[in-house]
Amino acid sequence: MSTPPPKKEPAPIKDLPELKAALQLAIGLELSTIPVYLTALYSIKEGTNTEAAQTIRSVVMEEMLHMTLAANVLNALGEKPSTQPVTFRGKAVKPVPEYPATNPLVSGIGELVLAPFTPEAVKSFVRIEAPFHGAKSLKDVERVADKYATIGEFYTAISTALDDKSKVCKDKDFKDRNQVAATHYYGGAGHAIRVTDRTSALAAIKMIVDEGEGMPELNLRQQAKKVTDNDRLNNGWQMYSHYARFRELQTGRRFRSYQKAKEIPEGSLVPIDYDSVHPAFYVKYDAAGTPGSPEGIALNRFDLAYTRVVDDLYLAFAGEQRTVEDKLAPGGKREADPLLLAVHGMRTLKDRAVALMRTPDPAKPERRLCPRFHYAATAAERKKLEKLTEEMAGGVG
Known part of the structure; x- marks a missing residue:
């Protein structure tokens, strides 16, 4: 019995309309994780699991920032963000998901489900934010035809297209249109980047990747608690990658300052009480x-x-x-x-x-x-x- 040939990687984004469609779906991708995290956050009983609640809330705020960054790039290219179905490579795709959800573009994420704050839920958060979504390497991620294996691969395709001056977008395609300013955003790390040209567009996508989904494998070998001035809030709270923050919840310990993200946290305890959670049970919309x-x-x-x-x-x-x-x-x-x-x-x-x-x-x-x-x-x-x-x-x- 012959072994089936491996599924090919998706073709590069070929032109400006396809890039705009990908950016529309990038906004939806960022949105898709917010209800997953909010369901866990809302299930925590008041006054309990305060550190876990603060972590989840901070990630949610940054997911909203990531939506904003993707939207700013799309606006700069002359297309308004929309919740209407998007045609991407011949298929009509809804940007706003229905749960349980399977991402239409990225196979490695797996199914997104709405569930209370449990060890299983936190494990799924780590899977979402990990470079290979739980697999050991990119080649181990299940690849589905016409889908990107990981979020990182998807955003790499977008960055490559944004940087393609000959086939995808010219310098003149970027304009200062409908930008959400940094003054509008609050509550998490990073800031809204005003996208007016190719350089600022690439910077916006890089911020999405560095903070959360799409985190490069290289970041696993760097300090887990790598913090810049942009990632430190006025109250002293430090923001670092979503993956590292959720790993702390998963293990019940903080990373020490010198530890790398790929390591097991060895620092102070994170008090977590899974019994202080409402046993919410999801029933699909009818x-x-x-x-x-x-x-x-x-x-x-x-x-x-x-x-x-x-x-x-x-x-x-x-x-x-x-x-x-x-x-x-x-x-x-x-x-x-x-x-x-x-x-x-x-x-x-x-x-x-x-x-x-x-x-x-x-x-x-x-x-x-x-x-x-x-x-x-x-x-x-x-x-x-x-x-x-x-x-x-x-x-x-």
Whole structure:
């Protein structure tokens, strides 16, 4: 029996439209990890696991920065970020995932699932952020036809295309368009880079890679707690690679200052109590809902709030405003910065998620409800979800 030939690496990004499509999907890739980390964060009972919560929260904020950086590069090339399906190499791909999710471009990540803060969840975080996603080397990563093996390989393809002056993009293709400024970002390491040319575009992609997903193998052989001035917050908290931070949670110890990222942390203990976690159990979104169910109403309202946050983020990336109700404004409405609205929306998400995770699952009361992070992609679906939620609320009590 003959051995099947190894699957080939994806072809280089061939032109500007393909590069723009890849960048649209890069924004979605960064977004895809945020619900995974937030589900674990929200499941931690208040006042417990404070160091773990701080670590996860800091990574989430940096994932939002990575979305911003990818969006700034895309805007500089003349394309607005969008949640609509993207055609990449003949296939229509949705940038915003439905969970459990398998990345449409990167095979090595594996399945992204929404789960509470457990050893298994932290292990999956390490897999996501590791250079080879748990494999020993690039050749050991499962390669699927037409997919990149790792996130690092995907971003290398983007960087190579951005640096290609002859076939992919000319110097004139870069313009100062719809940039999210560094003053808008807070809460984590790094900063938003204003992309106006090829050099700043490459710098933006490099920051994504160095901080988190796509981390080069070389970084494993460097100091785990390598910190620059950009990675040190005013309160003294040090930010280093997502991989190293999650390895600390996985092992329950901090890296010593001289240790390399590939080593096992040997420093001070990180107190972790997996018993102080709500036992949330994820149930996939069902468009039919559960008529008359208070639990169904709460889940739907969370999905609507998540949809609003995603829309506000993409509006901000596209350089647009959102009209909001304001009794004090002329005509009762005003234009608002959607990035600030998204920040407020994240607080609403947290409140609704915590309430869900305190609510017993009707099917098995020993479990708690888990946010679904379902994105209602069309106006028709949102209206349907809103109407269903109203009808369900009317039938309760």
